[in-house]
Amino acid sequence: MSDADHQELPVFNAVSGSARQLYLLLRCISFADKAQVQITEEGLRFSVEESSIMEGLAFLDKSLFTSYQYNAPALRPSTPNSQDSAASETPEPPTFQISLPSLLETLQIFGLTDQNSRPPWAREAQSMAFSSNILGMNNLCRLSYISHGSPLSIIITESSITTTCALTTYEPAFTADIPFERQSLAVKIIMRASWLHDAITELASTAPSRLTLVARMQRGKPYFALSASGPLGSASVEFNNAASTIYPPTAATNATTPDTAPSLLLETFQLADPSARVTNSYKFALIQKAARAMAVATKVSVRGDAQGVLSLQFMIEVEAGKVSFVDFRFVPFVAEEGDYEEEGESEGEEEVADREDESGEDEE
Structure with missing residues (x-):
């Protein structure tokens, strides 16, 4: 394959058999307007943060998709004075921001996540013997991202109805996660x-x-x-x-x-x-x-x-x-001096309660 053909391939293309499971996971971190997305070979990583003191992470593993294709983006040209030439040989995973409320609204555009929100005729149609739910054709969802600066394309199909949405992508605003030492x-x-x-x-x-x-x-x-x-x-x-x-x-x-x-x-x-x-x-x-x-x-x-x-x-x-x-x-x-005093008092009260419990057990 030539370099020209490789450039025409989208960086990311995946198909999910259910938009509901994607909605279920992303709704858990919907406390912010913008979500940062990172596309890797293992899956999609969505992260949101607030004032650098709270962070929410949702990872959509590629096993959630029936089809998952990732083509590493082309290397960006390095400067002649670049000291990290070895690191520049490995392309960085595509990272961008999107509007999380817009993404969630797109994933539930057919009301797939809440059956009570559907009109009565739609709920009755779903219970029919030859409905799309029973035939296994329920809400096919396709996600694609062509290249840096391109929108995130979402195509949702239910029966014969197809909806296409293109969500604008923005430059990432934060790159560092809140440090968490798993080894200690x-x-x-x-x-x-x-x-x-x-x-x-x-x-x-x-x-x-x-x-x-x-x-x-x-x-x-x-x-x-x-x-x-x-x-x-x-x-x-x-x-x-x-x-x-x-x-x-x-x-x-x-x-x-x-x-x-x-x-x-x-x-x-x-x-x-x-x-x-x-x-x-x-x-x-x-x-x-x-x-x-x-x-x-x-x-x-x-x-x-x-x-x-x-x-x-x-x-x-x-x-x-x-x-x-x-x-x-x-x-x-950050613990203050007063916090330690209150903590000491509560520990003393608990020790007294423990001694009272033990004495009560001895009397019995």
Whole structure:
């Protein structure tokens, strides 16, 4: 193939059998107007950020598409004084910004994501024996990107109706992600995403400005708490495995008490220092912007690194047997002197409560 023929090929061309799964993932990070898109051989990476203290990442793996073609763009001419000649031989993945609300509106142009939004005649037509849903022709979605500066083309087909949209692309505004040190985690917790969603919803009733996360071992068992305070009061939600729960469960205990052993609230609980107490605070309004991901995800991995950066990674089932991940990162508040005093007081109160519980058990 000649260079001229290679230049005529689009950089990216993919076909998805369902626009719904793309919409489901991208809607989780729809808290910003502009999304930065990076096209790679492995898939599409969408990222949004707010004030450099919150970032949302959604990766559309190429396995979500029935057809995925990526042609690396041609190398840009390097300057004669370029010192990094070796790096210039590898083309950088195409990166650009697009309007995220426009993209979401395009993906649901036929109302595929919400059946109740369809008119009655459309819902009745879908239930017919020879409807496009049953015949497997539901909302074919084609994405393509020709070259640098070109629009992102989206073609959606449902039965005999075809809609073509061209979304304007912009120069990328940010290139660096919020740093998160995966190799130096202070805490890692895996739990049901619905429980985290319920907790955040309950805490929102006090109109709080801060959300404080506390993780530690309490009397030999994992303890995880979320607390918030606002003008309407304060509230906290605690996730503590039941006293009768053995953590982690062993084959012997499960064999002897298969019916009485309760399920663990915290499926995974890891502390870098089991004797330490991990406490960090974040802006509640930013945490709340991940509520859509909490509502649709099956599980969430709550991780905090040594610097206090929080990562909420949600596992979302897009279809039977296929899962995707949406990741949020949050920069913590800088701890002040007063925060340490309050933390010390709360620790003292918890120790007194623990001693009272132990004394009560001894009397019994």
